Amino acid sequence: MADIFSKEKRHEIMSRIRNKDTKIEIKVRNWLFHHGIRYRKNYEKVTGKPDIVITKYKIAIFVHGCFWHAHENCKLCRFPKTQVEFWKEKLERNKERDIRIIQDLTKDGWNVFVLWECQVENNFDETMNSLLENILKIKAEHEKT
Numbered sequence: 001m002a003d004i005f006s007k008e009k010r011h012e013i014m015s016r017i018r019n020k021d022t023k024i025e026i027k028v029r030n031w032l033f034h035h036g037i038r039y040r041k042n043y044e045k046v047t048g049k050p051d052i053v054i055t056k057y058k059i060a061i062f063v064h065g066c067f068w069h070a071h072e073n074c075k076l077c078r079f080p081k082t083q084v085e086f087w088k089e090k091l092e093r094n095k096e097r098d099i100r101i102i103q104d105l106t107k108d109g110w111n112v113f114v115l116w117e118c119q120v121e122n123n124f125d126e127t128m129n130s131l132l133e134n135i136l137k138i139k140a141e142h143e144k145t
């Protein structure tokens with residue numbers, strides 16, 4: 001499908017959105033680090049290359065940008081007004097991919113968490129505290145056995 005933007009313009013738009021994704025990832029990682037959680041980032045050996053991985057406890061955390069991962073009923077996932085079909089198809093594919101990755105990881109015994117950009121931005125403390133709680137629970141169970 002033809003793109004109305006020039007390659008350069010398209011690249012600029014996409015990188016702006018991607019950078020925003022990265023910023024929330026960093027925010028989440030820093031918080032975890034300050035709370036004593038040690039992790040690997042973008043761990044390639046794990047299906048789907050999760051943004052944050054705690055290998056010891058098989059915890060995989062994805063920080064999803066609402067736009068790229070097509071967060072349903074989310075204000076941050078507004079489709080561009082141009083090239084609607086192009087974007088719809090693209091984001092639909094991303095979404096299907098995410099579902100497949102989470103299924104595969106879960107089947108493999110991973111604990112998968114997805115943090116959405118809108119949660120992180122609007123409810124940071126609550127989101128992070130509940131994530132930490134879950135991590136500590138898994139850790140405690142792991143240490144029992």
Ligand SMILES: [Zn+2]
Pocket residue numbers: 066071074075076077116117118119
């Ligand atoms: Zn969202």
